[in-house]
Amino acid sequence: DQQVKQNSPSLSVQEGRISILNCDYTNSMFDYFLWYKKYPAEGPTFLISISSIKDKNEDGRFTVFLNKSAKHLSLHIVPSQPGDSAVYFCAAKTLASIQGAQKLVFGQGTRLTINP
Amino acid sequence: EAQVTQNPRYLITVTGKKLTVTCSQNMNHEYMSWYRQDPGLGLRQIYYSMNVEVTDKGDVPEGYKVSRKEKRNFPLILESPSPNQTSLYFCASSSITGGLAGLDEQFFGPGTRLTVL
Numbered sequence: 001d002q003q004v005k006q007n008s009p010s011l012s013v014q015e016g017r018i019s020i021l022n023c024d025y026t027n028s029m030f031d032y033f034l035w036y037k038k039y040p041a042e043g044p045t046f047l048i049s050i051s052s053i054k055d056k057n058e059d060g061r062f063t064v065f066l067n068k069s070a071k072h073l074s075l076h077i078v079p080s081q082p083g084d085s086a087v088y089f090c091a092a093k094t095l096a097s098i099q100g101a102q103k104l105v106f107g108q109g110t111r112l113t114i115n116p
Numbered sequence: 117e118a119q120v121t122q123n124p125r126y127l128i129t130v131t132g133k134k135l136t137v138t139c140s141q142n143m144n145h146e147y148m149s150w151y152r153q154d155p156g157l158g159l160r161q162i163y164y165s166m167n168v169e170v171t172d173k174g175d176v177p178e179g180y181k182v183s184r185k186e187k188r189n190f191p192l193i194l195e196s197p198s199p200n201q202t203s204l205y206f207c208a209s210s211s212i213t214g215g216l217a218g219l220d221e222q223f224f225g226p227g228t229r230l231t232v233l
Binding site: 002004009043045046099102104105106108 | 120147149151156157158159160161164166172174206208210212221222223224225226227
């Protein structure tokens with residue numbers, strides 16, 4: 001049972017435009033959400049996160065939006081750059097327990113390609 | 117440099133031949149975890165450890181063993197590998213006691229690509 005879902009396996013965007021990556025979750029216990037970026041032959045690296053008490057978090061070109069009622073979050077990248085081409089994983093966890101606060105539940109990933 | 121290292125990075129083996137993938141971190145993290153990444157499934161947790169001598173099963177533990185005798189090391193053991201364990205494996209670590217619980221970044225190793233023939 002996939003508790004975190006990324007329904008778009010791939011996304012292609014023109015350089016300079018906005019990239020929007022989507023993620024849905026089913027477990028209402030999740031209260032902290034993260035995006036990880038992964039380049040080939042490397043491990044995932046943390047990109048940005050959001051707590052369930054917020055609906056938006058910005059860090060430079062990256063913004064994550066959270067819609068708790070819809071159990072949906074999205075990552076916006078503006079403007080998109082060729083170096084943003086990577087696989088993006090959405091992840092979620094619950095802060096209610098020490099173990100839950102460490103365990104990341106991942107989506108399937110979306111491969112983003114930025115075209116020059 | 118703060119990092120998580122894994123060895124080997126690539127491994128091709130045959131069914132039934134025991135193997136160990138090592139994982140080491142230099143950040144004095146209490147929490148360590150193993151994930152496997154498969155197409156269409158994302159990363160799934162195999163085993164985790166909250167501290168030395170404390171380990172527990174994740175979501176897909178069948179066919180794997182782990183040990184945590186030292187804080188920095190968390191090896192993954194496949195006693196009798198099978199082709200369905202062909203995958204990309206990641207080790208990760210994070211701090212439990214540092215900063216706000218659960219909000220510290222989890223650091224990942226570079227991955228080990230395992231093929232079982």
